[in-house]
Amino acid sequence: MSSASFPYLFSGLTIRGHEIRNRILSTGHQTWLAERNRPGEAMIAYHEARARGGVGLIVNESARFHASAIGEAPDLTLTDDEAIAHYARLAAAVHRHGAKIFGQLSHPGRVTRRMMNGMRGVVWAPSSVPENRFHVVPREMPAAMVAEIIEAAGAAAGRYAEAGYDGVELMASHGLLFAQFLNPAVNLREDEYGGSEENRLRPLREALIAARRAVGEGVVVGLRISADETEEGGLDQQAVLDVCRRLSDEGLVDYINTTLGTMAGPGGSIHVVPPMEIDPAYVAPHAAAIRAQVGVPVFVAGRINQPQIAEAVLAAGQADMCGMTRALIVDPDMPRKSRTGRADEIRACIGCNQACIGHFHAGYPISCIQNPLTGRETLLPLEPPPAARPLRVMVAGAGPAGMKAAVTAAEMGHQVVLAEAAAQPGGQALLAQLLPDRAEFGGLVTNLVTELALRQVEIRLNTRVTAAMLAEERPDALIVATGSAPVMPRIEGDLGDHVVTAADVLTGKAKPGGRVVVADWRCDQIGIGLAILLARRGHHVRLAVSGVCAGQNLQQYVRDLWAGRLHEAGIEVIPYARIYGVDHDTAWFLHTASGAAVTVEGVDSVVLVEGNAPDMTLEREIAGLGLPFVTIGDCTIARSAEEAIYDGLAITRSFLGAVSATQPLPAGEQE
Structure with missing residues (x-):
């Protein structure tokens, strides 16, 4: 397959005079490759690899533009003119290969611990409404600070323009600050920034106006927004649609970049980087609903990991550009391979979340389990050194x-x-x-x-x-x-045929009885998966994990998704439990914190999920x-x-x- 096989994907898109060579987008995503909170050699090399590979548009990760958003994390910041030269080097590297680059601006509001010197800092938001993921009750912003943030957004947008960026994107997605102002369940203010739909929109609206004023007419100004926050108390689809329609009608945005979910709760945050268990292109219908109501291009992201999937979204008129971020993380050359008839050579993303967002949550720079060069472009040669002597x-x-x-x-x-x-x-x-x-x-x-x-x-x-x-x-x-x-654990008692291994169950060599306890030492995907598998087959299942929770060692979006599924399946999870004995219809566990015995009765089979040597x-x-x-x-x-x-x-x-x-x-x- 060549570009002729993907006519929509490889058609150009013009926004405010900027010709984007194809419909492939690398959305803003945290790399933690910043050096002193600015683009350095590692970040430049990372994005340049994707520009060289043929991506149409890169949106670099969000830059914090106001002091109230900045903690000790290696996020990008754009609060002073000295930063401009650093961003200019990144823009030049992307432009060198024919791609366009937009700069993203965000403020987390209440969805952060804002760690500083190992301690929690002051978290600011529209109102003191508790947040359900980081367990923060923020401090309400005074009106003067809101006005200052609006002005700072415009100033930062101007710095992007001075650095040679083609566009600027403000974030009102994932329950971040501008989305918090829009949400009547989160914004309880009664001043000019709350109390009515008009006032709740004011901060975002005025920030977009400030950005346009700062960048002039030749730079794109866009918006990223969650089409539905999918969380109790979050913005729903109709509220978001009303915001998008109004901003489009007023000419304040040149495009709308859609996603799903919110960072303000475990359920909604799964959609920030949806794992493989979620259907491909599942956000596209939400984007289509917005696209039908606005007069500007609409972008969409969410499990679009193959060119044929993106082509189908575009051909159906659901969006004008497809965010294929993880597809580019695993294979920066994906666009070029697709365009030149080598789609069968693409290294496809499997949605594991392990080294992309997983590294970020663990505090390390981005990479990919399938592509160790990702995030290490300055540490490992992109091409292998040729052999001095063939062996x-x-x-x-x-x-x-x-x-x-x-x-x-x-x-x-x-x-x-x-x-x-x-x-x-x-x-x-x-x-x-x-x-x-x-x-x-x-x-x-x-x-x-x-x-x-x-x-x-x-x-x-x-x-x-x-x-x-x-x-x-x-x-x-x-x-x-x-x-x-x-490694088989030492287990006391009469093991018999009712103690089986995870591998034997998965391969069909072992057939557990009707009442099963999964003894999960690993605390990863295997124990959870076996519990769900057996429950779907009609077994009564309990999951005993030798950790604080099921999936303790999984990336948190994957863990939270499966925690929800365990609950829906009615599977009892027993934490802090390490197996030490089995006898007939009883399994004994050791409580790993107290040392006390935990007895599980009514057991026909024990499935062991152990470590490997x-x-x-x-x-x-x-x-x-x-x-x-x-x-x-x-x-x-x-x-x-x-x-x-x-x-x-x-x-x-x-x-x-x-x-x-x-x-x-x-x-x-x-x-």
Whole structure:
């Protein structure tokens, strides 16, 4: 498929005289790549990679424009003229590759802890209405501060324009400050900024007017807004539609960028970065409702991770541009591949949320479990270093680590054989995709298999690497990626046939009884998924987790989504519970905080969800052979697909580079 296959996606869009080359948008999203709260080399390299890959429009992450919004987090700020030069370098880098760039402006209002020096700071909002995610009761802004914020928004917009940006976008999405002013459940004021619909709109309206005044007629001014906040007490679709219609009719916005949800509650915040369990392009009908009522282009985001999905949204007239942010995080070259007939080469986003928004919530810069180069554009060469000497490389194990290692070795110019003991590649990812509503995780395997085929890597299935095999094959280097195996806990009592493993349940080898307790040591997706799977099959299920809550180790939007589903399914969750005994129809757990016994009666089967230990069999077998080797992925220590794929790229590059540099020249090539 080429651009001819995506005629809507690769048609241009003109907004206020700015020709955007296609309908692919990278929406504003936190990267935490800022340096001293300004764009630096890492952020510039990150966005430049996407501009080089062919994106039409980049909206850089939101900049805080007023002191009341600034904490100690590495957010962008745009509060003084000294910042202009830094933003100008980012704009120039994006323009160099033919893309357009808009700058985003936001104020969190009540949806922040505003941490400073390890302590909570003063949080300002329209009114002192409690917020349900960060558990903040904010301080009401005096009218003078509201006026100051409006003026500051205009000044920051002007700085974007001076930096050479093509447009400016104000955020009234996700329950942020301007949305809080719009919401009668949050804005309880009785002054000129509250009490009536007209007054509640005033801060946003006047900020847009201030932005236009500051940027002049040649710069785009747009709005990002949640079409529905999907939270009790949040703005509903009709209220948002009325706001959009009025701002469009008054000529105050050049486009409207739609999303869904609010950061002010666990349920609404799931839609900030919707995970794979949510349908693709699910926000598009909401965008279409707004588009039917306004006279400006409407953008939409929300699980649009493939060009064919975006094309369908555009062809249906639901939107004028598609936010494909995570699709660009995993594959910056997605637009170029789509346009040049290489759509089958696209590394597709699987919506796992692990290293994009997951890194942000953990306090680390953005990356991607499938693309370790993302967010590390200044740390890792975008192209692998060519081999000093081509090597014969054997990779043992075709899980995510081994597959990525084989791809990387082939990219470096080495001759690669990838051997896998099982009948198909994929490793632990093959189990992960069997969990309920997680089939998309298997896309990780599909993507890597495609990369292997493109690089013509030889794959040998049903082939276990042994010392004897290596003696016969005589490779120059070995990469050990043999994975890991579950560690069985010590359990007292009569285990019998009613204690089974998670893997055996998922693969159908074990058939649990009618009353099941899932003993979840991992506190990740597996225990939750098994509980839901068995409940859907008609079992009575209880989930005992060795942590503070189910999904403790998951990215919070994924965790919260599944917490809701556990509740809806009527599954009892028992926290702080580590299994220590089983007998007939009873399972005993240890309360991990108090040490007291927790007895669960009426149990037919116990499903164990345990951790994994490295498989060191091959490593030990070859220790004395003198063959250069390295371990990667789970056979070093069991972690996740993110670390496995990172190892497959970074460690493989380093290891083979070192081995190649020390290999003697072939006969006839000696100096």
